[in-house]
Amino acid sequence: SRYRPATQGAGVGGDWFDLIPLGADRVGVLIGDVMGRGLEAAAVMGQLRSAAHALAKTGMQPRQLMRALDTCVADLDVPDQLVTCCYLVIAPDAGTVTVCSAGHLPVLVAGAGDGISALPCPVNAPLGVGDVLYEQSSSEIPPGATLVLYTDGLIETPGCDIEVRIGELSVLLDDLFVGTPCLEAAADHVLAGLLLDADSHNDDVTLLLAQLPAAPLATLTTHFPAVPASVPEGRAFLHKALTSWNCADSAADALLLLSETLTNAVQHASGPVGLHLHRTETDLTVEVSDGSAQLPQPRSAIEDEESGRGLILVRALAASWGVRPTDEGKTTWFTLRL
Template sequence: MSMDEAGSGGPARPAGARVPAEAGDERPVLVPADDVRCRILDQLPVPVAYFGRDQLLAMANGAAAGAVGRSEASMIGLLPGEVEPGLVLEGGEGLAEAIARVMSTGEGEPYETHLVVRNTEHVWQAALSPVRDADGEVQGVSVVTLDTTEQFWARRRLAVLTKASMQIGSTLDVGRTAEELAELAIEDFADFVTVDLLSEVLTGDEARSVLHREKISFRRVAQRSVLGDSPESVVPLGEIHDYDRDSVVGRTLIRGEPTRCTVDEASLRRWTEDPARARSLRDNKIHSVLVVPLRARGVTLGAALFCRHRTPGGFATADLQLAAELVSRAAVCIDNARRYTRERATALALQSSLLPRRAARQQAVEVTTRYLPNTDGAGIGGDWFDVIPLSGARVALIVGDVVGHGLHASATMGRLRTAVRTLADVDLAPEELLTQLDDLVMTLDREQPPDSAEGATVAGATCLYAVYDPATGCCTMARAGHPEPLLARPDGTVDRLPLPVGPPLGVGGVAFEAAEFPLAEGSRLVLYTDGLIETAGHDIDAALAELRGLLGHPEQSLEETCDSVMDAMVPEQPNDDVALLVARTRRLDAGHYAAWDLVADPAVVSNARKRASAQLMAWGLDDAVFTTELVVSELVTNAIRYGGEPIQLRLIRGTALICEVVDGSSTAPHLRRARIFDEGGRGLLLVASMTERWGTRYTATGKTIWAEQPLPGAEEADLV
């Protein structure tokens, strides 16, 4: 069939003129007649328009007229972007400027526009080209457009998913993750978004099934709108609201699949009982809604609603798929945050129960403490502190740090703190206590299975143990891999106390050493964990210098000192736990302490009783004279018979009345029950029955046997 036949669809007839071919080409070229060209242009499925020099529409094919729902004849003479005289299509405002540029420059350019036609938004990609006459002069501009709506939204959906992978789940906070989903969705997808979660999800608990609930209660945790004041919302943030099982949301949650629906006037009026909100909603009507359940690991956590009121087009099937993908990603992140919230709450509760809840009864030091857990998502650490009253009105101050984070670190911290208290009760010297603690840590490491889920040992735990004696004003300390303490003197000078270096607990094979320091009354001893001075981007030496500067204000109270240190040195979101203990020393004066040196002669026992009785009467403790005379008689006699010089008798009035006898022997006394015909062995049994507590502690030169009697009202007594 010839080209003429093809063009006419019937018998061959002239449709154009044949012109000679180019030189060297014998084939003639058929040039279509004008009417054929018109038919080709008119039947082209791509919208084509032509604007003359006056920038008025001079020609439009059928596809262009059909795109705006007008006849070709009615469009002639319209300005660029007009659908009828004086009415510019929404999204077509910039077309006139683009045509003017092409007309003046003679160079074509691409143009993309979002046109709203018959309440439907379309994306058009146009090619603007100059049309020249035979002399090369620009006579007009042709506009050839392609409807790229589907491609545009496909790119937009892909961009949203790409953003979601980077923006959703940046923190382990349930509420913040929900806000990230809402913020992302209103950028390029929806006009208004709400995220509701089951109440138990916010507390980290396991979500109960929604299948058997009469009412499904949610708490609104996030909502975002393209309008600043969110007039579409009828439920404020944080408020609990219920969905019926038969509602759209209820059915969607029970079914577990996303739903697309439209909002009619009746449901709109039902949502807007508030007159002000009703007026706003009439101006910003929601016409399309997606309800997507938040499900992760087979459990429903909540629901997300995506609404459109400013965007003309409703949600399409592809939008429903996109929303489901977005919510699915967010649900996993929310569930991870929920699990972290639960573990963190459990670890905090565990650690809180293991740390001291109230100040111990003692009068040797005034103590103030601070503890701040890390917030970087690694979990609660194993930092701890403690204040333990010891015999002889002494006090032990402890700060420690277990390597790692989470429940394992908190549980290990509790075991170590309990061990320290147990070892302190037997009055071990600081270096001996750390040696015993080191053995315990190695035992815990050996008991840890090699394939344990915790995957970590407690080797690397650090500890500083200090014992302060208010009678002598001396403080004995030892450390195991822990930062050195600081001493702030009453004159305002601050120094690091040079303690011998000890390895972290659990290393083994290295002996710990103690050092003794005299402390003036009113000195402040500062113990802390490494989280206070080892922060990201800060030099440790510079941090210590800053800490010394903050401590150089002796006029401050301990509360003010702790607050100033924490405010200045701890970042808003610390990446490690911080424990701080500040203790101001006190001294025992004549109203609380008396001591006498004795010779190893049985004749001095009666004299010792008299001195003790006189001292108690001077303190106004007449009721304790009889018991104290009995205790002094038995302990001094025991020191003379089984111990050796030097012998000293001490009376200490603190939270209890303490009687101490020091001798030069390290022989340990033992409590036993004497038989009927035994002449001795009843002294310590008598002391134990007449006093509240008794015990023995060892020193470098011998031992001290002590006994405590309760004193009414002693807890209100002060040392000054």
């Protein structure tokens, strides 16, 4: 990442970016630009950055996060405030990047094997316009490719068409990503190529290069009906996978936690119930998806209750766990260290 404050004009700017661990090997990437300058723009930026980080941690989808941020902007006591923003979720196990942009500049993809291309994304209005139905899109991006995010200070210059400047950025990136460049050196090269006079730019400059991580070593997916017999079937599926992956040492905890999450889905959700496994060199992640939008909550069971302890076990034994909403319902996941 690179940030260069404006060298001309009064006041600070409203650029920000964030990388947000979402669990289950997913990462959220956020960049935004509050229009205007001065302490007011910086204050709005700080509020939106904090709100976006907290909202992203809930696992909500990019379009839902944008709608929530639009409400935040509307609640600010700042008339006619507009903000451009872009939020992406990287899912290495699926090899996908899901993106929603609120009037922000296009995200570029470098190192994907076919030159520099813009990440497909619907055009949405900036935050603050109000009453906008935000849309998102999902694209398959290969491991090792780099996402290039930036604010308008990097490419906007007086008297020059913005599309021309994006083209100049694409040419620079195309030359850099013929091989596998160091991202630190690439960021410096981009700034040197586009900011010819580093002492005379009149807007903040933000550049973020985010390289997609390697794909998991192995993944498996299956589905079961929402019936009690699916719980032992799911355990058998997981045990077979762990044996084939030479992860038998983690089998006891993994099978126990799967039993709890799968039983919860079978008892309280409509089918089918999905089971997705993926492992890296260090972690095993198990995801159980179902058709119910009701999110499970840990609670303390009284002494003679037969239920209410499942998520307490998950929280105690898993390295991390969580629940994220989906279009079909929800996905409950946990990760164990191998």
